[in-house]
Amino acid sequence: MGEEKLTNIISIKRWRVTTIVILLRVLALFATATATIVMALNKETHTFAVATIGNTPVKLAITAKFQHMPANLMFVIANGVATLHSLLMITIMCFVMIAAVCGAATTVAFIGELARHGNAHARWNKVCDNFERYCDQASGAMLASYIGVLFLMLVNVINVFEHGRLMSPSKSPLSA
Amino acid sequence: MNKTQWIPIVCLRVIAMASTFVATVVMITSHDSAKVLGMTFQAKYNNSPTLRYFVVVSIIATIYSFGALFVPPKKLGRHVLVLDLIVMSFLISSFSAAVGIGQLGKEGNSHAGWIPICGQVPKFCHHVTASLIAGFVAVIIYFLLVLYNLNNVLSLVAFKA
Numbered sequence: 001m002g003e004e005k006l007t008n009i010i011s012i013k014r015w016r017v018t019t020i021v022i023l024l025r026v027l028a029l030f031a032t033a034t035a036t037i038v039m040a041l042n043k044e045t046h047t048f049a050v051a052t053i054g055n056t057p058v059k060l061a062i063t064a065k066f067q068h069m070p071a072n073l074m075f076v077i078a079n080g081v082a083t084l085h086s087l088l089m090i091t092i093m094c095f096v097m098i099a100a101v102c103g104a105a106t107t108v109a110f111i112g113e114l115a116r117h118g119n120a121h122a123r124w125n126k127v128c129d130n131f132e133r134y135c136d137q138a139s140g141a142m143l144a145s146y147i148g149v150l151f152l153m154l155v156n157v158i159n160v161f162e163h164g165r166l167m168s169p170s171k172s173p174l175s176a
Numbered sequence: 177m178n179k180t181q182w183i184p185i186v187c188l189r190v191i192a193m194a195s196t197f198v199a200t201v202v203m204i205t206s207h208d209s210a211k212v213l214g215m216t217f218q219a220k221y222n223n224s225p226t227l228r229y230f231v232v233v234s235i236i237a238t239i240y241s242f243g244a245l246f247v248p249p250k251k252l253g254r255h256v257l258v259l260d261l262i263v264m265s266f267l268i269s270s271f272s273a274a275v276g277i278g279q280l281g282k283e284g285n286s287h288a289g290w291i292p293i294c295g296q297v298p299k300f301c302h303h304v305t306a307s308l309i310a311g312f313v314a315v316i317i318y319f320l321l322v323l324y325n326l327n328n329v330l331s332l333v334a335f336k337a
Binding site: 064068069070071074095098099102103104105106107109110111113114115119121122123124125127149153156157160161 | 218219223224225226229254257258261264265268269270271272273275276277279280281285287288289290291293319322323326329330
């Protein structure tokens, strides 16, 4: 009688853990999908008044698109792949996904910092003072990507511990 | 834990420690200056926050790899695995960011008006490339290490009973 109750409790716990894992996966899917879409739609046109001929200023329109920077392109591709994986719920490339998305997010973070503040030593000028909305949109995509990485890591850690628990249901993995 | 599970992990940790140490040292000693139009143009790893981040993360990875060699595998195996995952994430992110900045320095970006600097400071560029190669070796080794560790921890937990 006691054994039956124990297996019931264990199966309820397993069911709860599976629900939590699925919920986390869905959140990670939304986060990486947001990051992909927000960065992919990043485009801004700014008109500069370059010179003045007589009374009329000569205007130059410069467009900033996300694909002008290879790091942004890598970001979109990495997050797109992670979204597809989360959609199909494939657990095979879990680690690779985390690694790729983490790398892409940090690269965009540093290159965004470079665009916002410039680098005096390399004589690289700031870009963000002319393209405010573009830079802010890229920052938003990066934030979504980091949140996605957090959820993916949680899923990974939970899966690691629960696989161990599933293989030996009588022993809790938290006891030495 | 028998020897066949324990020896490859120790070997991988030692190699990872060595390669992160090499990456740190080579990056710190990268230094070049050029004279352009009468102004001296100094390139050091200090000037770029990305390369500074790479150095800091490599130092942390070296110290962690050294410390993780002396952890008792049965009691704290899972904690080491989680820490391994975190350090691997840091390593990969720092390497990826440094490669991004390196590509910018080598080829510039015409859309943003950033001119490549490798033409003026080639010695610095070569030093940074060498350091990034060592960092790449460290990343691959850490990835293998996490997979090995995961395998070990899971078999430990599964066959406990």
